[in-house]
Amino acid sequence: xxxxxxxxxxxxxxxxxxxxxxxxxxxxxxxxxxxxxxxxxxxxxxxxxxxxxxxxxxxxxxxxxxxxxxxxxxxxxxxxxxxxxxxxxxxxxxxxxxxxxxxxxxxxxxxxxxxxxxxxxxxxxxxxxxxxxxxxxxxxxxxxxxxxxxxxx
Numbered sequence: 001x002x003x004x005x006x007x008x009x010x011x012x013x014x015x016x017x018x019x020x021x022x023x024x025x026x027x028x029x030x031x032x033x034x035x036x037x038x039x040x041x042x043x044x045x046x047x048x049x050x051x052x053x054x055x056x057x058x059x060x061x062x063x064x065x066x067x068x069x070x071x072x073x074x075x076x077x078x079x080x081x082x083x084x085x086x087x088x089x090x091x092x093x094x095x096x097x098x099x100x101x102x103x104x105x106x107x108x109x110x111x112x113x114x115x116x117x118x119x120x121x122x123x124x125x126x127x128x129x130x131x132x133x134x135x136x137x138x139x140x141x142x143x144x145x146x147x148x149x150x151x152x153x
Contacts, residue, residue, distance in 0.1 A: 015049035
């Protein structure tokens, strides 16, 4: 079995429109869901997508925008299946905190996604409520983190 490179070697950078094809391999749902594809494409175009790169290969990405009533939200965080449990999602969340220009940061996951719940709590996010009635996805859990010394505008 091949040993994996520690996540500490990954670099987080702003995603570019030219990264889109690589992101389709990181997140196969992009290929099946036109809305998700559009979200990723437009986020790349607007400079709202950050990618994790290791050995010139993109193995995760995060979208950060201000579409939640003017507050910062991470509508999508994905790490390639073979690269999970290496600290990549944590590194992406840390970068989102650095890049965020608001004092409140929100993220969510499906109630059935316990690994994401543990990740968010380990990274200092606290439960902030839930959203029901979201089509087939079930209940969505919302998490919040206060970011100090940020603009609130």
